[in-house]
Amino acid sequence: xxxxxxxxxxxxEKMTExxxxxxxxxKQQHDLFGIVMQSLxxxxxxxxxxxxxxxxxxxxxxxxxxxxxxxxxxLDETAYRELLESSLAHGAAALAEFRVxxxxxxx
Numbered sequence: 109x110x111x112x113x114x115x116x117x118x119x120x121e122k123m124t125e126x127x128x129x130x131x132x133x134x135k136q137q138h139d140l141f142g143i144v145m146q147s148l149x150x151x152x153x154x155x156x157x158x159x160x161x162x163x164x165x166x167x168x169x170x171x172x173x174x175x176x177x178x179x180x181x182x183l184d185e186t187a188y189r190e191l192l193e194s195s196l197a198h199g200a201a202a203l204a205e206f207r208v209x210x211x212x213x214x215x
Contacts, residue, residue: 111135119213121205129209138202141178144169145195152178163191 110117111134123131146152148161161168166183169175175183179198186189 111202112139112146117210117214119215121211122213123209127209127212131206134202134205135210137177138206139177140174140203141182141195141198144178145199163188165191 115165120131122126144165152158153160163186164184165178166175179194182191182194182198185194
């Protein structure tokens with residue numbers, strides 16, 4: 109979820125223009141996933157009394173081409189355990205992509 113935040117990482121300014129372009133492409137590809145995952149966490153309900161979001165996720169999200177950035181099996185999952193497992197696997201792959209850049213520039 110760190111990379112779905114609107115704040116750029118501290119090491120962003122150290123990146124080459126080519127790597128900044130890669131970073132923004134990754135961010136565009138994975139932002140919605142991070143936002144949706146944050147909506148499932150308890151912190152989003154600390155200040156508002158809202159129930160845990162219902163599944164499948166696709167049913168509560170507005171149709172939009174950007175939904176194609178989240179795998180269908182995650183959007184259409186009807187069980188929370190399976191959603192968690194699929195989301196963790198997808199998130200780990202996304203993090204690995206970001207960490208290639210981070211590891212080049214973070215000190």
